[in-house]
Amino acid sequence: MTEPAPAVPARGRLEGYDYDRAALRRKLAEVPQEPGSAKPQPILAVDDIVRRFGGVTAVDVDHLEVQRGAITALIGPNGAGKTTFFNLITGFDRPSRKEEGRTPRWVFQGTELASTSAFRVAQSGMVRTFQLTKALERMTVMDNMLLGAQDQPGERILTALFRPAWRKREAEIREKAAALLARFTLDTKRDDYAGSLSGGQRKLLEMARALMSDPAMIMLDEPMAGVNPALTQSLLGHIQDLRDQGTTVLFVEHDMHMVRHISDWVVVMAEGRVVAEGPPANVMAHQAVVDAYLGSHHDQDLGDDALLDEDFGQAVAAEDAEREGRA
Numbered sequence: 001m002t003e004p005a006p007a008v009p010a011r012g013r014l015e016g017y018d019y020d021r022a023a024l025r026r027k028l029a030e031v032p033q034e035p036g037s038a039k040p041q042p043i044l045a046v047d048d049i050v051r052r053f054g055g056v057t058a059v060d061v062d063h064l065e066v067q068r069g070a071i072t073a074l075i076g077p078n079g080a081g082k083t084t085f086f087n088l089i090t091g092f093d094r095p096s097r098k099e100e101g102r103t104p105r106w107v108f109q110g111t112e113l114a115s116t117s118a119f120r121v122a123q124s125g126m127v128r129t130f131q132l133t134k135a136l137e138r139m140t141v142m143d144n145m146l147l148g149a150q151d152q153p154g155e156r157i158l159t160a161l162f163r164p165a166w167r168k169r170e171a172e173i174r175e176k177a178a179a180l181l182a183r184f185t186l187d188t189k190r191d192d193y194a195g196s197l198s199g200g201q202r203k204l205l206e207m208a209r210a211l212m213s214d215p216a217m218i219m220l221d222e223p224m225a226g227v228n229p230a231l232t233q234s235l236l237g238h239i240q241d242l243r244d245q246g247t248t249v250l251f252v253e254h255d256m257h258m259v260r261h262i263s264d265w266v267v268v269m270a271e272g273r274v275v276a277e278g279p280p281a282n283v284m285a286h287q288a289v290v291d292a293y294l295g296s297h298h299d300q301d302l303g304d305d306a307l308l309d310e311d312f313g314q315a316v317a318a319e320d321a322e323r324e325g326r327a
């Protein structure tokens with residue numbers, strides 16, 4: 001007999017969170033199925049967010065609300081603006097200069113996040129996964145987890161090493177990392193290089209790392225991409241467990257089987273805009289959705305590796321400065 005996996009430290013039951021999924025779905029069934037519809041308990045509300053790259057309008061969202069406690073899928077053809085939207089709301093990119101009468105604004109759990117740094121956004125409880133970049137591949141699985149803990153308020157793992165309070169804190173963080181690795185069946189890999197993991201194991205590590213900071217909402221960009229079909233079922237299970245234990249999930253996915261299977265609500269983007277919203281079964285049959293997919297132009301997916309690059313961070317900062325100068 002193997003020991004049961006150690007429980008991940010719980011943050012207790014959350015007030016007003018729909019742990020009962022059937023009740024949540026009944027509630028969502030009452031929500032108007034139209035772009036920008038109000039949700040009963042939005043964890044995130046976004047207004048007037050626009051991002052242009054030269055002549056291309058990557059994102060132009062008037063209004064979007066994400067229901068707390070739900071698994072919301074964001075779908076749409078390649079180039080629809082899904083990844084750019086994720087980048088914007090998590091502070092890894094900035095909206096284009098505000099246009100007349102439209103001020104970008106988004107509120108997560110009551111906190112205004114426009115013009116907040118990616119680090120602060122993560123601290124506020126909205127965390128996105130990152131693909132393993134070359135640098136992270138050269139670290140062990142455990143070290144990747146410890147790096148995820150940097151999102152914790154007040155922690156700076158690499159500089160705090162010699163502070164007396166550090167030892168106790170470090171022990172707690174390692175314990176938490178070990179519990180999460182066990183939960184995602186990566187405990188036997190803790191000392192392996194992350195680069196040696198399979199596609200599916202990488203996705204699990206990305207998820208486990210994001211959970212080190214106990215996010216209220218986790219954002220997954222194509223969690224099934226590159227995952228061996230044998231592992232997809234367990235990944236689906238993990239995502240549903242996250243929701244059941246109190247984490248709101250927003251994910252981008254191309255695999256419609258997965259979207260249909262696990263999401264409570266689906267938001268459809270096309271050419272930067274939200275074109276449809278609703279429960280999965282209804283949305284997939286919607287004319288705007290069929291049109292969006294038929295009219296898809298298959299741009300190259302830029303991925304998100306560039307975001308962890310220092311040059312990229314500086315480029316965003318420089319653009320910000322330039323925009324301030326022009327404003």
Ligand SMILES: Nc1ncnc2c1ncn2[C@@H]1O[C@H](COP(=O)(O)OP(=O)(O)O)[C@@H](O)[C@H]1O
Nearest residue numbers: 053056058077078079080081082083084299302
């Ligand atoms: N850094 C960038 N520079 C120039 N164009 C970009 C950049 N990022 C995204 N785009 C463009 O913005 C549009 C939306 O892209 P993206 O958000 O990656 O779409 P999706 O994730 O839905 O496939 C596409 O036309 C894409 O080419």
Ligand SMILES: [Mg+2]
Nearest residue numbers: 082083301303
């Ligand atoms: Mg994308």
